Amino acid sequence: MRLSEKKITASLKRHGYKLTPQRRAVIGAIASSPDHLTTTALYQKVRQDHPAIGLVTVYRTLDILARLELICELHAGGSCRSYTIAAPGHHHHLICADCGEVIDFSGHYLTELEARLCRETGFEIEGHLLEFIGRCQDCQRAT
């Protein structure tokens, strides 16, 4: 279950952001895609029914959405970020190094470890990043 378009726009309003057609378009595009999209990919998609939108606006909208934790950011290996609608609760990613497919999985494998690290280092732990890199079945066959 992922956040609906409605909930996202509502949350934007609640935080005092204006609801422009551009923002609706970005939210619509990201909400209608099951995959993680890079900013540029999302830009292409949004342009299909909103040709006048600027790439900058997409960046700014994504920035707001990420800050409100309405979308989730993925640091897939290299130097590019991609986004998808946030799923409630914490989750992690399994990424195919060849085709870029992303599988989400969730669980609390790390709470125990986190508690131990807190105790041993005195850190106040705010979050973590857990990603597996590998090759999906299709790409294995393709070799």
Next chain:
Amino acid sequence: MRLSEKKITASLKRHGYKLTPQRRAVIGAIASSPDHLTTTALYQKVRQDHPAIGLVTVYRTLDILARLELICELHAGGSCRSYTIAAPGHHHHLICADCGEVIDFSGHYLTELEARLCRETGFEIEGHLLEFIGRCQDCQRAT
């Protein structure tokens, strides 16, 4: 315990890479720092006793060292990479969001999870990235 400068140069030679003064300088700089350094920070440091070196050479050297797994790469949150001498065995990072301090810890907390993901998704898992973000004791006090 971290790899010594000697072991690194030896490994470079063993893999057929030439041992130039520039490479020695980069290795010396990274080996003498206990911290993780970004490429640019490392470049500044190397220039202190090797002013003629080019940033490009630092990039290329780091690339080789990372490929040979002699140094380890850190994707600290944002879009910048930093490097430090590799510790033997696999390890993870605990990063202070305020001051950037990095604590290494090791363990095989993920092998079981990795096996389960393999089974369930058919992925061939090549590696993973596990980083905790938080605030160290000093920064907590500083608030």
Next chain:
DNA sequence: GTAGGTGCAAATCGTTTGCAGTACA
């Protein structure tokens, strides 16, 4: 009406590449 949002162009940042000269093995 006005603060906030938009879009363009230009600036910036980190990183890579082409190429001619240089130096290690």
Next chain:
DNA sequence: TGTACTGCAAACGATTTGCACCTAC
């Protein structure tokens, strides 16, 4: 000696910023 390495400059992609105009509230 020959191949690999270096350094410059230029290219590059992703992201940010300055600014004038525009629009949702």
